[in-house]
Amino acid sequence: MKHCFYNETVGFFYNNSRKELTTYWRTKDVLVVALGLTVSVIVLLTNLLVITAIIINRRFHYPIYYLLGNLAAADLFAGIAYMFLMFHTGPRTAELSLKTWFIRQSLLDTSLTASVVNLLAIAVERHQTVFTMQLHSKMSNQRVMILIFCIWVTALLLGLIPSYGWHCLCALEKCSSMAPLYSRSYLTFWAISNLVIFLIMVVVYTHIFIYVKRKMTRMSKHTSFHPRYKETMISLVKTVTIILSAFVICWTPGQVVLLLDGLGCKSCNVLAVEKYVLLLAEINSLINAIVYSYRDNEMRSTFRRILCFVCYRNSKYTPTVVKLNTTDRRTISQNGHFTVDSSI
Numbered sequence: 209m210k211h212c213f214y215n216e217t218v219g220f221f222y223n224n225s226r227k228e229l230t231t232y233w234r235t236k237d238v239l240v241v242a243l244g245l246t247v248s249v250i251v252l253l254t255n256l257l258v259i260t261a262i263i264i265n266r267r268f269h270y271p272i273y274y275l276l277g278n279l280a281a282a283d284l285f286a287g288i289a290y291m292f293l294m295f296h297t298g299p300r301t302a303e304l305s306l307k308t309w310f311i312r313q314s315l316l317d318t319s320l321t322a323s324v325v326n327l328l329a330i331a332v333e334r335h336q337t338v339f340t341m342q343l344h345s346k347m348s349n350q351r352v353m354i355l356i357f358c359i360w361v362t363a364l365l366l367g368l369i370p371s372y373g374w375h376c377l378c379a380l381e382k383c384s385s386m387a388p389l390y391s392r393s394y395l396t397f398w399a400i401s402n403l404v405i406f407l408i409m410v411v412v413y414t415h416i417f418i419y420v421k422r423k424m425t426r427m428s429k430h431t432s433f434h435p436r437y438k439e440t441m442i443s444l445v446k447t448v449t450i451i452l453s454a455f456v457i458c459w460t461p462g463q464v465v466l467l468l469d470g471l472g473c474k475s476c477n478v479l480a481v482e483k484y485v486l487l488l489a490e491i492n493s494l495i496n497a498i499v500y501s502y503r504d505n506e507m508r509s510t511f512r513r514i515l516c517f518v519c520y521r522n523s524k525y526t527p528t529v530v531k532l533n534t535t536d537r538r539t540i541s542q543n544g545h546f547t548v549d550s551s552i
Contacts (some may be wrong), residue, residue, distance in 0.1 A: 210378045210379065211378070212377050212378040213377050213378070213380070214306070214377055216306075217302075217306075218301060218302060218304050218305075218306065218309050218388075218389070219302050221376075221377075221380075221383060221388040221389050222301075222302075222388045224380050224383055224388065225383050225384065225385050225388035226385070227385060227386075227388050227479060228479070229301060229302050230298065230299055231299050231302065232299055233298055233299055234298075237297070237298040237299070240297075240298075240483050240487075241294050241297065241298065243487065244290060244291075244293070244294040244487060244490075245291060245294050247287075247290070247487065247490055247491060247494065248287045248288075248290045248291040248294065248490070249287075249291075250494055251283060251284070251286065251287035251290070251490065251493045251494045251497075252284060252287040252288070252291075254494060254497040254498070255280040255281070255283045255284040255287065255493070255496075255497050256280075256284060257497075257511055257514060257515075258276065258277065258280040258497050258501045258507075259277055259280045259281060259284065260514055261501070261507055261510040261511055261514060262274075262276065262277040262280075263277075264510070264514075265506070265510045267506055268506075268507070268510075271333060271347040271349075271351075271352045272330070272333055272334070272337070274349070274352045274353075274356070275326065275329055275330050275333060275352070275355075275356070276330065276500050276501060278326055278356045278359065279323065279326040279327065279330065279496055279500065280496075280497060280501070282319060282322035282323040282326050282359075282363070282493075283319075283323055283493035283494075283496055283497065285315075285318070285319040285322065286316075286319035286320055286322075286323055286490060286493045287490075287493060288315070288319075289315035289316045289318070289319040289320075290316065290319075290486075290490045292312060292315055293312055293315075293316060296308065296312050306377075306389065309389060310370065310371040310375075310389065311371075313370065313387060313389075313390070314367045314368055314370070314371055315367070316367075316486075317366060317367035317370075317398070318363045318364055318366070318367030318368070319363070319367075320489060321362065321363040321366045321367060321398075321402075322359060322360060322362075322363035323492070323493055323496070324402055324405055324406075324459070325359045325362055325363060325405065326359055327405075327409060327455065327496070328405050328408060328409055329355060329359060330500070331408075331409045331412040331413055332412060333347070334412075334416065335412050335415065335416055338416050338419065338420070339419065366398065366401070369394065370389075370390050370391070370394055374390075374391055374393070374394045375389055375390060375391055375394075376388075376389065376390065376391045376392075377389065379391070384469055384470065385469050385478055385479060386465070386466070386469045386478055386479065386482050392469065392470045392471070392472055393470065394470075395466050395467070395469055395470035396466075396467060396470030396471060397470075398466065398470075399463045399464075399466040399467040399470055400467065402459070402463050403463050403467070406455065406459060406460070406463070409452075409455065410452065413451060413452050414452075417449070443503075447499065447503060450499050451499055454492060454495045454499060455492065457488070458488050458489055458491055458492035458495065459489055459492060461481070461485045461488060462485035462486060462488060462489045465478050465481060465482065465485050
């Protein structure tokens with residue numbers, strides 16, 4: 209019969225995993241917390257701005273913007289989770305109960321998983337709309353809500369599994385180095401799951417990139433094609449490049465480090481880079497808001513209205529009405545949907 213250590217302290221498991229647990233604030237700890245809190249505040253403000261813009265502007269009441277709003281909500285949650293971590297790290301870690309420690313980690317896992325799965329959902333939606341030459345997909349609001357619900361259920365399951373059994377409290381030899389109360393098998397599973405999602409995103413966006421490049425090459429041979437369409441295509445290629453670059457830079461290091469720890473690599477000094485790769489993943493929550501929202505002209509216009517609310521407090525907000533001239537009307541397809549005219 210296995211002997212479990214439910215009554216032990218957090219320090220007991222840190223000593224078992226040989227992870228340093230300080231009792232005083234070092235310069236490095238102060239810098240990490242200061243930087244972490246700064247990033248968290250910026251993440252909270254930017255994503256709150258995105259959510260507010262989507263709520264108040266009826267022009268954003270479409271599936272892609274609902275997914276963007278949900279992504280912003282996930283990143284907002286990630287900012288809160290990371291802020292909670294910053295207030296319960298360093299010397300304060302030794303004072304945590306096992307329950308509080310699991311809550312701290314579950315918040316991070318849930319929020320970061322929700323963010324990644326949202327990115328995948330947006331990639332699939334963009335793939336569908338680009339290849340059907342539409343600005344918005346035909347997905348109903350009900351289906352979007354079901355999709356959003358499934359995203360959060362998946363994130364919650366992955367985030368709460370360790371607290372409800374997939375830990376090492378009853379098997380100390382399986383404890384992780386980075387997360388001393390987690391089983392290494394869970395970290396391996398979580399890292400591989402995210403890397404699979406990452407691979408799918410790369411395939412989807414690469415397909416979009418190749419399609420757009422080929423489309424532009426074919427259209428460049430004709431002098432009569434719509435110039436605004438070319439501009440939109442170029443903008444789309446730039447956005448896809450930014451998306452892939454940001455995702456690779458922010459997420460790959462953390463997933464690789466988690467995987468190495470999960471596989472029990474003895475020669476890998478994962479603890480030396482642990483906090484930095486986590487901060488890098490958190491920064492992606494800030495980049496998401498910039499890439500997916502700030503490159504949208506209508507979104508930027510709405511942001512200005514929100515930020516200048518004091519100046520316009522005596523006037524009722526009215527969404528911007530876009531007047532289409534004769535040339536712009538050509539971008540409307542026969543089925544009544546706009547063709548691709550967005551940098552998202």
